[in-house]
Amino acid sequence: MEAAALKIEFHFIPPHAPTFGGLWEACVKSFKHHMRRIVGNNHLSAESFTTVLAQIEACLNSRPITPLSSDPNDLQALTPGHFLIGRPLLTVPEPNLEIPENRLDNWQKIQRITQHFWKRWHEEYLSTLQTRYKWTTMNPNLLNGSIVLIRDDNLPIGRWSMGRVVATHPGQDGLIRVATVKLPNSVNLIKRPITKLCPLPIEIDPVTAADQPTAIPQ
Incomplete structure (x- = not known):
């Protein structure tokens, strides 16, 4: 129904x-x-x-x-x-x-x-959700506005820790290794390395993606 x-x-x-x-x-x-x-x-x-x-x-x-x-x-x-x-x-x-x-x-x-x-x-x-390539291949950088699942080993059954990326923090080489994430129903912001963030599949504008630097492999 x-x-x-x-x-x-x-x-x-x-x-x-x-x-x-x-x-x-x-x-x-x-x-x-x-x-x-x-x-x-x-x-x-x-x-x-x-x-x-x-x-x-x-x-x-x-x-x-x-x-x-x-x-x-x-x-x-x-x-x-x-x-x-x-x-x-x-x-x-x-x-x-x-x-x-x-x-x-x-x-x-x-x-x-x-x-x-x-x-x-x-x-x-x-x-x-985290595609892993050899170090010779580069991944697209994590984009602002992406919804991500946050790795947490202590979650109860059926619960998923989710958030939206509100800021990314590239290093001197322009590669993003850390992101600031906003949690649902909260004003708190947390920082996590990209190895702890799993982006959900979304359709990304190729023009926007082309303007982003390249991220290191996870």
């Missing part, structure tokens, strides 16, 4: 043709890769396994894809959750469960499995 109200039309790939969906099939491959290693030899009941899959599904569908608008005051990003329920998916934070497994009840074991998945998959997804 939400998609119909926005006049969104879905075009599906043919049945039994997963190779047609390279982008999302890569996400499925990533899920299977981490799922096998995290669940391992744990014996889960049907209900517990269903709960784990539902929570992991929420993790995958919470990922930011692209900025929602070019408004400099809008720091929201489009997520798969917008296509499902019309808004980002939210989860209830759970305490860190890095304690011996024999001290955990069934629900806590499920949460620890989900936390381990989130930690591994979250880091892998952020890495895909």
Whole structure:
């Protein structure tokens, strides 16, 4: 109903043709890769396994894809959750469960499995947003106004630290290594090295990009 109200039309790939969906099939491959290693030899009941899959599904569908608008005051990003329920998916934070497994009840074991998945998959997804080349190849500089994800190892499941670049700080060679980022719903500004910032894919004006100096590889 939400998609119909926005006049969104879905075009599906043919049945039994997963190779047609390279982008999302890569996400499925990533899920299977981490799922096998995290669940391992744990014996889960049907209900517990269903709960784990539902929570992991929420993790995958919470990922930011692209900025929602070019408004400099809008720091929201489009997520798969917008296509499902019309808004980002939210989860209830759970305490860190890095304690011996024999001290955990069934629900806590499920949460620890989900936390381990989130930690591994979250880091892998952020890495895909930072294209890494050999030192012989130069990257375009980070542009003012870009929405970025900020690397933070202590975020709870389904939460993403986002901000908008308001200033860049090039070195003497003109290459940007540090940026000032504005956080959402806050007047505070933070500085981070570009290795801790993951720009969301956006369409950049080639004329504007041509005027920018070149950045060092990350």
